Amino acid sequence: MAAPCIALPLSHLFNLFYSFSYVPDNWKHALITPVSKKLPATQPSDFRPISLTPILSRLYEKIMVRKYLYPILDSMPSPLSLTDQFAFRPTGSTTAALTSILQTATEMLDTMPYVHLITLDISKAFDCVRHHTLLEKLSQLPISDSLYNWLREFFEGRTHSTKINSIFSTPVKINASVIQGSGVGPTSYTVNSSDLQPTKVDIKLVKYADDLILLVPSSCSPYIQSELDHIINWASNNNLKLNMAKSSELILYKKGTNPVLPPPLPHLNRVSCVKLLGVHIDQTLSFRQHVDHMTAKGAQALFAMKLLKNHGLKQPDLSRVTRSMLQNRILYASPSWIGFLSTHDLDRIRALSRKAVKWGLYLGSDPTIDNIIDQADKNLFRAILRNSNHVLQQLMPPLKSPKYNLRRRPHDYTLTKVKSKDKRNFICRMLFLDAY
Numbered sequence: 159m160a161a162p163c164i165a166l167p168l169s170h171l172f173n174l175f176y177s178f179s180y181v182p183d184n185w186k187h188a189l190i191t192p193v194s195k196k197l198p199a200t201q202p203s204d205f206r207p208i209s210l211t212p213i214l215s216r217l218y219e220k221i222m223v224r225k226y227l228y229p230i231l232d233s234m235p236s237p238l239s240l241t242d243q244f245a246f247r248p249t250g251s252t253t254a255a256l257t258s259i260l261q262t263a264t265e266m267l268d269t270m271p272y273v274h275l276i277t278l279d280i281s282k283a284f285d286c287v288r289h290h291t292l293l294e295k296l297s298q299l300p301i302s303d304s305l306y307n308w309l310r311e312f313f314e315g316r317t318h319s320t321k322i323n324s325i326f327s328t329p330v331k332i333n334a335s336v337i338q339g340s341g342v343g344p345t346s347y348t349v350n351s352s353d354l355q356p357t358k359v360d361i362k363l364v365k366y367a368d369d370l371i372l373l374v375p376s377s378c379s380p381y382i383q384s385e386l387d388h389i390i391n392w393a394s395n396n397n398l399k400l401n402m403a404k405s406s407e408l409i410l411y412k413k414g415t416n417p418v419l420p421p422p423l424p425h426l427n428r429v430s431c432v433k434l435l436g437v438h439i440d441q442t443l444s445f446r447q448h449v450d451h452m453t454a455k456g457a458q459a460l461f462a463m464k465l466l467k468n469h470g471l472k473q474p475d476l477s478r479v480t481r482s483m484l485q486n487r488i489l490y491a492s493p494s495w496i497g498f499l500s501t502h503d504l505d506r507i508r509a510l511s512r513k514a515v516k517w518g519l520y521l522g523s524d525p526t527i528d529n530i531i532d533q534a535d536k537n538l539f540r541a542i543l544r545n546s547n548h549v550l551q552q553l554m555p556p557l558k559s560p561k562y563n564l565r566r567r568p569h570d571y572t573l574t575k576v577k578s579k580d581k582r583n584f585i586c587r588m589l590f591l592d593a594y
Contacts, residue, residue, distance in 0.1 A: 172218055179307035185215040187329065188318040188337060207285060209318060209339040219312075219341025226305050227345050232547045235298055238352040241552060245367040246344040249548045252435040253538065255366045256494035259373065259434070260443070261553055261583045262362050263410055266375045268580075271417040272409050274374040274382060275439070277432055279404035280393060283368035284347060285335045288397040289313045292336070292350045299349070312342065334397060354392050361385055366435060379420050386426075408432045413442040437491055443582075445495050449503040452488040456510040459483045463519045473521060480519045484510060485530055492531055493538050497582040539588040543569055553585045 175181065188209035195206050228248055231240050240247065244255035259275075266273045293310055316337070317329040336343035336350070347367065354370075356363045358381055362373040370389065374382055386400075393400050402425045409428070411417050422428040431440045431447050438448035463480050471479070488507060489496075496504075511527045514520035525533070542548045555572045571589060580586050 168214075172221070175218065176222075176304055176308060179304055179311050181308065181311045182215075183315075185212055186312075186316045187211075188316070188339070189326075190318050190320045192320065192322065207320075207338065209337050211337065211340050216339075216341045222305070222308070223342055223345050226301060227342075230300055231345075231348070233300075234352060235300065237355070238295065238298060238349070239355065240348060240352050242355075242363050243348050243352065243365045244549055245365070246348050247549060249541065249545060249550075250366075252366065253491040253494050254549050255364060255371075256435055256437055256491050257550060257584045258553060259364050259371055260494055260498070261585060262364070262373050264443070264580065264583055266373065267410065267412055270375040270377060271415065272376050272411040272419065274372070274376075274379065275408040275410055275432070275434075276372040276374065276382070276386075276426070277406050277408075277434060278370040278372065278386075278389065279401045280368045280370070281399045281401040283398055284338050284343065286397050286399070287336050287347060287350050288334050290333075291396055292346055295349050295353065296346070309342070309346075350396065354389065357381075357385060357388050369435070371434065376417075376420075382423060386423075402426065406432055408439065408441065410441060410443060413444065435491070437495055443498050444500065444503075445498050446500075446503060448495065449499065449506055453506050453510060456484055456488045456507075459487065460510065460514060460517070460519065463514070464517060467517075467519060476519055477521045477524055480514055481524065484514060484520075485527065489527070489530055489534065493535050493584045496531055496535075497584065497587050535584070535588060535591075538584070550585070555589070 188211050190207045190209055192205035193208050194204060196204055199205055231247055234240055244250040244252070244258065263273050263275065293313065296309055297306060299306075315331070316335075317331050319329045320327040336346045344367070348365075351365060351368075354363070354365075356372075358378055360375055360378050361381070364371040364373070372382075372385065374385070390400050406427045406429045407423060408431070409419055431438055433439075438445070438451055440447050459480075463476070463483060466479065467476055488510065499507075508527050511520065515522050538550075542550050542554065545551075555574060557570050558572045560567075560570070568591065569589065573589060576586055576590075581590060
């Protein structure tokens with residue numbers, strides 16, 4: 159009700175803040191509420207320091223990011239680049255990141271006996287970004303002086319205090335951190351990491367926020383240690399630290415082959431399965447362990463839904479909760495990995511939905527597992543086709559210019575000869591869907 163009355167004076171104030179590069183002092187103070195990362199929490203490192211900033215500050219920051227920073231993320235000046243960053247961008251997502259990782263890995267396996275998939279963890283990345291280093295990179299962006307000066311003012315002179323059980327600590331000044339919980343912080347971090355690039359052309363780096371994933375073909379195995387040293391040096395120069403204890407190496411190879419693997423790298427744990435962005439990836443990309451995990455979680459969700467039904471939850475509310483707790487959970491990021499499943503594993507997922515219908519938890523007239531999978535695929539592919547700046551456009555083949563127009567085509571991209579196993583990847587699978 160009050161929006162029409164406060165919108166005009168508030169927008170006037172916001173415009174003045176931008177014109178004069180001004181940030182109110184009370185916007186620069188953050189209240190940290192520790193959120194436990196694991197239970198029981200026994201030491202300070204077991205808590206996540208989420209900063210609570212004023213609502214007007216977050217609103218203004220998000221406006222600035224959407225209007226001024228998002229439009230330039232697709233045309234970063236050299237040596238900065240965000241082509242390998244899939245977080246905190248308008249079209250970025252974990253699904254897009256996993257799609258890029260799997261397609262890159264399978265393309266490498268076409269010519270190589272194995273591929274190193276190395277996951278790297280940066281300790282407290284958002285809390286340790288040095289302000290003056292970040293501002294140097296922001297100064298390279300094609301932004302106005304008013305915006306740069308406003309960002310500089312935003313990061314300078316900040317303080318924070320901690321609140322525990324209604325007890326407040328004394329405010330302390332900070333000269334690092336992108337302020338977790340702020341509107342401008344996530345995008346600022348992507349800019350800060352945009353100058354980290356592999357030293358070898360054949361080595362690929364995929365970033366999702368502070369998660370780094372290296373894809374190294376077998377031909378580049380001797381260069382892995384030098385690549386890790388390069389990342390460690392970059393982290394040190396940016397006041398960050400690579401946590402090797404939480405980093406791991408997974409060797410990918412084709413199913414049915416038995417390649418001779420190189421010895422494990424020192425200080426890097428070699429595993430047979432890794433949980434990457436919420437999805438379990440195994441050595442042969444069969445996703446059997448991921449299906450095992452999802453079906454176990456699905457069985458627990460079914461039991462919980464049955465208890466809700468017994469306690470009086472009726473349709474259609476019961477069906478909505480079941481879809482949210484069961485189907486949406488087990489099909490998380492499905493466009494990226496669903497094409498790799500065997501018929502048997504796909505039937506195991508369908509069986510959960512059939513059981514939900516049998517128990518009366520889900521209506522038979524509601525969308526099935528196959529309907530939800532197909533819709534998720536089509537929604538993502540449609541988003542790529544409609545947006546030339548989509549983060550997955552770099553995986554698409556060249557556009558073609560047909561000389562005839564006899565029928566409507568699903569897309570205008572060039573179709574090339576591919577192997578049957580390549581159609582496991584989302585992009586290839588969708589390019590050939592209804593193509594003829």
